[in-house]
Amino acid sequence: MDVERVFHMNGGLGGNSYAQNSSLQKKASEMVKHITLKCLEETYILMSPNSLGIADLGCSCGQNALSTIREMVETIDETTHKYVNISPREYRVYLNDLSTNDFNAIFKILPDFYKQLNNERQLRGHKFDSSVYIAGYPGTFYGRLFPDKCLHFIYSSYSLHWLSKVPPGLYDMEGHSINKGSFYISKSSSPRVAKAYYDQFQEDFSLFLRSRSKEILVGGRMVLILLGRRDQNHVDRGNSFLWELLSRSFSILVSQGKVKQEKVDEYDAHFYAPSRNELEAEVKKEGSFEMDRFELFDIERKSEGCLSHGTIVARSVRAIQESMISSHFGEAILDDLFENYGKLIDEEMCIEDIRPISFIIVLRKL
Template sequence: MELKEFFHMNDGDGKLSYSQNSSVQKEAWLMNQYILENAIQSILSDEENLVEGLNIADLGCGVGPVPLAFVTLVIEIVRKKYKELKCNNEGPVPRIQIYMNDLPSNDFNLLFRDILNLEVFKRKEGGVPLFLLMGAPGSYYERLFPSNSLHFVHASYTLHWFSQPPKALNSEQGAVPINKGNVYISETSSEVVAKAYMTQFEQDFTNFLNCRCQEVVSKGRMLLTFRGRPSLTNPLIWQPWELIIFTKALTCLVSEGLIEEEKVDTFNFPYYCASKEELESIVKKQGSFAIKNTKTMAHHVAHEIEDKWTRSKIISKFIRAFSESLILRHFGKGVLDLLYDKLAHYAFQHLNYGRSAEHYTVAISLIKKQYICKF
């Protein structure tokens, strides 16, 4: 079964849901809010592209505070522009269409319920809604929209996920795991593992750019936010701290006879933490978009919580919200609670030793070049 057929963030709005455990993603989004606002203001000032309306897409939107904040900010920016034009007798702002995209397994019912309950979405001008909300299920590594139809594309904390696990992580015979004992690139991984991850990421991100090149209008904008790593760090020795403790939790369950060692050896997280230099290089190589801005930001999971055990349990739920569907598929339902309990234990150890719990985010702002896309 392909990754896109079963992978999803935890649905619903309960205590283990992605909706309730995505504060890190919201914090990263808030850091980029001014970039998004400037981009949309620039688009609204370009009347040439807005004859038939403004089309905005949130790709890999998920559920929870980020898509709600995104829709709210877009509507407020457009309403502000509408009032300016009305005061200047320049006519109304064109109709705004907002497309919410994710894999079909996403909890779209919860997403649309929450968005439609936003007060800002209920407002109308002269009894007519200015904004149309639409769902666009499917993989963003494939074509989703008509050619030259999108003015702004937003993707937050989603493009670091692969379309498929790197194929090179098994030997040519397919029997011997190359990344034995690890779930990601680590100091004990070979260069083959790092290359497999980097190659898969470059292929996926290039494919994403090729698809969006055909869909985004000339001078259209994109704001893409990734789970990343600091600049100039070696991917062979840099590993996200949450995956370090994740590996410890899995290894502990193996030692207790609750998980087969072979199961751990064949499990690899299907995402890659890129640096801003890597992102810039791929964008330049693909050639359809110009880079307006890139930045790397560091923040912490539940940094406001002083009690380390309470914070550790929050960290465990944060990781569970985005990883549970992967664990369920590979290891089965029986180990879920045991694994994430162990994860909270190792998160507590990590914090108690005074180790950093920094989470790195890389954002890149792009503008479509003025030529016909050939892809």
């Protein structure tokens, strides 16, 4: 499957959209935003550019992207007001995602964004008048996106655990999956499966670092938030277990005759949760960045009104994975699949908590 052509978050503002089902990602970003904003502030004080270049890689299409940008602009406004009283003449903000992303959903709310931003600036009594220019920048971040040395700060939240493609090493000479019955690395997977995923991660993350090293200025920083794992064990009661529950959800549909087992055996995720050691090794090997900070965190379970935690997670995963699943299996199974998924998560949460691990990493360009 051509990931770059098919994969995207659900657009629009409907009940299954990413905009309506990204509260978990928003909560995680909020948990570590003090790190993100402090890093941006330090970068600006050090570099003090007249034209500040910021890129959000994997911005998706909900309010999350613009709320983060608003906080970044407010942080720099406050910094210049408190310390140097000199504002950058302009903010250049590049919102990047795959070309399949619903950029129109972002563009439609930009007028309200600019109006609210200007109102907030006036309320704070800031006298400077820096222009904010926001543009969509479609394309994969596994490769070059921007001109040389045009960026000061790069932000990416919950995007880098998505690989550029399903690892080729998951398939034999006849093109059959060697990971039948599982969508990701599971207890029943052979060591070849874990190696295939790790090899693809190494290739992708190394290319990401090489590409960004050309685009960001010396002293510029990247803040990367992504899913990961605690240690070298790929199978845990976190990210890998959520993939296992999705596989079980498909098994229910197979038993009901709604999906053929052969179709399930052919499906694999383009996802990888790296360990800290694996990330540090790639950063060191590529050599263009120094790791300033690395922290691990997880998100506590959350209910919203009458919705259970399982339902919230299932809707979030659907908003992310629907494009890939419907492309392979068709749309008819989606409601039943994710209803099963939510129930399985709730059942397992009654037995023992499921705690996906996240990392926040700060890299400085040497």
